[in-house]
């Protein structure tokens with residue numbers, strides 16, 4: 356007897372990145388097409404990629420993620436193939452959809468490498484899928500369903516809790532170390548929860564009013580604030596420490612307001628206010644890609660160094676075993692075998708997030724990022 360699944364295949368959908376110097380400018384043009392990003396900003400960002408041989412780590416990280424998901428699916432005897440496609444670089448979505456269709460698949464479940472709901476992390480992917488289906492003539496032939504957000508699940512919070520505890524221990528050791536640059540055994544430690552900045556106008560336009568009122572901030576920031584607060588109150592090592600949600604990788608026209616504070620500005624202000632060490636938690640991302648290794652490991656670390664602060668940049672969830680098994684649990688909410696859902700995720704961040712997408716929330720296809 357053959358096992359009946361409700362899906363034929365899984366697609367790991369991500370951002371994509373250049374794989375050599377010649378790819379850098381074409382990649383940046385893909386990312387910013389129609390978004391009005393000034394040429395100077397592109398040239399500046401190109402230098403980050405150039406300094407790393409024109410290669411973003413993101414593609415290899417996605418290959419590794421795919422391999423680990425494949426292993427986990429096999430171990431759980433979930434017999435579905437998994438493909439990989441990107442928004443901005445090869446393998447692109449249209450070619451991937453085409454291949455999946457040619458391989459006989461008709462209904463696919465898409466796992467996007469973004470934990471939150473926002474324009475770049477949700478709606479833009481939905482738009483990409485629609486465009487790819489239109490371009491390949493597969494509209495109505497290939498059914499595409501995107502997996503929900505997972506920032507509030509154990510899959511994401513458990514690895515980050517571990518990273519937070521380890522980061523605090525590390526800066527404590529740095530402060531205690533007799534030959535450390537700043538020997539301050541009782542030094543003040545602050546946690547910087549860092550995510551990608553977006554234009555303030557975009558942030559304010561989107562998401563359910565209910566969540567805005569509850570958190571007193573935009574819904575993009577609220578999602579981050581909720582998990583930061585949850586981890587600060589549940590990780591014993593973090594008890595009593597200062598913490599703040601901060602932003603990185605501001606882009607766009609310098610005259611357009613984006614979410615603040617920028618992590619570098621905040622580190623400088625913290626130094627003036629007597630903070631001795633920062634633990635940087637890049638919880639806006641799921642892999643150590645270029646925006647993490649440049650904006651944090653190069654820029655933020657340098658800022659902290661100039662101000663004499665101890666510094667620890669925590670890893671991202673990457674291929675942490677808890678992340679892999681948690682993601683398969685969440686996909687198991689969608690996948691049924693002989694009518695039975697295979698698994699389910701576990702919500703750890705309290706609160707009702709059920710209306711993040713849908714009417715009045717995201718998923719309503721806001722037209723442009725810049726508004």
Ligand SMILES: CC1=C(CCC(=O)O)c2cc3nc(cc4[nH]c(cc5[nH]c(cc1n2)c(C)c5CCC(=O)O)c(CCC(=O)O)c4C)C(CCC(=O)O)=C3C
Pocket residue numbers: 370371372373383386387390392396397400411412413468469473475476551552553554604605606607639640644645646724725
């Ligand atoms: C919210 C958000 C996420 C997190 C959610 C998610 O992961 O989806 C994210 C992830 C990423 N962003 C990335 C790279 C870039 N983002 C850019 C530009 C922009 N990002 C934006 C937002 C976000 N971006 C926005 C509002 C812009 C302005 C232009 C536009 O409206 O589109 C630019 C153009 C140059 C520049 O202006 O910086 C680049 C090169 C990479 C890949 C890194 C690598 O190569 O390893 C990743 C994972």
Ligand SMILES: [Fe+2]
Pocket residue numbers: 551
């Ligand atoms: Fe970005």
